[in-house]
Amino acid sequence: MTDAQTQSAALQAAPGGEWWRSAVIYQIYPRSFADASGDGVGDLAGIASRLPAVAELGVDAVWLSPFYRSPQRDAGYDVADYMDVDPLFGTLDDFDRMLETAHRLGLRVIVDLVPNHSSNEHVWFQEALRSAPGSEARSRYIFRDGKGEQGELPPNNWQSVFGGPAWTRVPDGQWYLHLFDTSQPDFDWDNPVVGDMFVEVLRFWLDRGVDGFRVDVAHGNAKAEGLPDVDAELIAAGSMDSPFFGQEHVHEIYRRWRLVLEEYEGDRVLCAEAWVSPLEKMARFVRPDEMHQAFNFVYLETPWDATLLRQVIDDSIRAFGEVGAPPTWVLSNHDTIRHRTRLALVPPPPHGAGIGPTSKSKADPVVSLRRGRAATALMLALPGGAYLYQGEELGLPEVTAIEPHQRQDPTFARTQGELWGRDGCRVPIPWEADAPAYGFSGTGETWLPQPPLWAQLARDAQEGVAGSTLEMYRRALALRQELQLGSGALEWLDVGPTALAFRNGGVTVVANLGHDAVDVPRGEILLSSSPLDSASLSADDVVWVRTG
Structure with missing residues (x-):
């Protein structure tokens, strides 16, 4: 059996043509997408007003980061009420109108769910603080006595x-666990009441018509029995193994959730944010009775290197295929340095460190744009599903010019500025070059500062402009759908150690990740990540050629 036949069989191991197997899903970070109220923070009405542009881009669905009631200590990932909309973003009626608009445009809607922890303002946690150690109220969270004489x-x-x-210690002397900010206490999933509550939450949003859930920190709900100390040597070595992430019994939670979703029509989906490795461990989250997709963070973290990328692509198709799931590719999201910048950083910073105005890591703007576009053209030619992050279709770089007093990511504050955090990828995106806040907000207000570069990269400045990043994305997405590349199969071609080449259906894709030019196959040029000047492919370029 050829490589292509093996991979095709793996991709089709599970029956059916469910939409999510080859879908391209566009992430909307509500705070930074579009502001209809004028307060400088994006909202649901703003999202609804801009959804036609998302649909026109050529994606299949949108995923919305949290919009629930929250004190916003971690930009909404600290949820105080899972079944209501925070007034910052609007109302439940606004959500319903946004959902109706999306469905009318042919877009499915996936919403974020945060089951590892709540806000410390959640009614359950407030009750726990008022209750005694050992009480039923405290059993919903992870409260423990401390060590030491007192x-x-x-x-x-x-x-x-x-x-x-x-x-964090509370006044009566007990401590509560928060794997993230102090304001985000972890639930105790050993208490069945917690699981029952989240089933109720699932049904609430499924009944409203959502098409699925992206599950935040999906690998974190289950903790090792006895809460043992972390092996410091493993953590120092960068191991993903720990007593609080990737525990095997976490999968029981999602088997129950899968049964809930299967009661509803329309291929509702679960997508795991599971920062686990190796890929075989990640693939456990998408076994036939669990979730449908898992973000491929191993792919996201792979450097711009032909040998390493080929290996992770092969490993991904194999690992996910062995459990009957499609691979899911991603390059950027609200937690990582935008891939246009990240793939060109010298030296590459540690994951999670972020970059700021004094960072040693720098990215040449010309190289970074070419490389970012090339990485997208490569990813969208791969079989399986794919995720895009708002603004990457405009070629937005990571924003570093954010002053310390303007930064809002709790990572920056909790590390006393040692880590820059994630604000640089969360800056409100530009729609119109000459409008206040570049079209993000009619008042010109923005919760994070926008750089002057946004005028050049605004959507209206790129629309219809040959060679613009926006038009490259449109072309790639249209071809991907027309040629059914998402449901295709990959067959590698040999082109040397610093380039990648493969066939997917009748398309040959060549990616030059080295310095020397690479020959372009004969045939009809369907797409190039940068303008082609000759029959050779320059460094940091990708081309799609119809050869069959």
């Missing part, structure tokens, strides 16, 4: 993902 030391050595200890 319980003055945390229960274990776990550290917050955002920096600092993962435990």
Whole structure:
């Protein structure tokens, strides 16, 4: 059996032509997408007003980051009420109108769900603080007695993902766990009441008509029995293994959720944010009775290197295919440095560090744009599903010119500025070059500052302009759908150690990741990530050629 036949069989191991198997899904970060109210923060009415542009881009669905009631200590990932809209973003009626607009435009809607933790303003946690140790109210969260003679030391050595200890002490002497900010206490999923509550949440939004859920920190709900200390040597070595992430019994939660979704018509989906490795471990989240998709963070973190990319593409198709799931590709999101910038950073910073105005890591703007466009052209030619992050279709770079007093990511504050955090990829996006706030907000207000570069990259400045990043995305997405590349199969071609070449259906894709020019196959040029000046492909370019 050829490579193409093997991979095609893997992609089709599960029956049916469900939409999510080859879909391109566009992430909307509500705070930064479009502001209809004029307060400088994006909202649901703003999203609804701009959805025609998203549909016209050629994607299949949108995924919305959280818009629930929240004190916004972590931009909405600290949820106080899972079944209501925060007034910052509008009302439930606004959500319903946005959903109706999306469906009318042919866009499915996936919403974010945050089951690992709530806000400390959630009614359950407030009740827990008022209740005694050992009470039923406290059993919904992870409260423990401390170590030391007076319980003055945390229960274990776990550290917050955002920096600092993962435990905070309450006035009666107990400690509660928060793997993220102090304002985000972790639920105790060993208590069945927690699982019952989230089933109710699933049904609430499914009944309103959502098409699925992206599950935040899907690998984190289950903790190892006894909450043992973390092996410091493993963490220092960059291991993903820990007693609080990737525990095997987390999968029981999603088997139950899958059964709930299967009660509803229309191929409702679950997508895991699961920062686990190797790929075989990630693929466990998308076994036939669990989730449908998992973000391929191993692919996202792979450097711009032909050998490494070929290996991770092969490994992804194999690992996901072995459990009957399609691979899912992603380059950017609201938690990572935008890939236009990230793939060109020298030296590459550690994952999660972010970049700022004094960072040693720099990206040449010309190289970064070419490389960012090339990476997208390569990704959209691969079989399986794909995710895009708002603004990448405009070629937006990571914004570094954000002053310390303007930064809002809790990572920056909790590490005393040692880590720059994620604000640079969350800056409100530009729609019109000459409008206030570049069309994001009619008043000119923005919750994070926009750079002057946004005028050149605004959507209206690129629309209809040959060679613009927006038009490249439109062309790639239209061809991907027309040629059914998402449901195709990949067959590698040999072109040397610093380039990648493969066939997918009747299309040959060549990506030059080296310095020397690479020959372009004979045939009809369907797409090039940069203008082609000759029959050779320059460094950091990708071309699609119809050869069959």
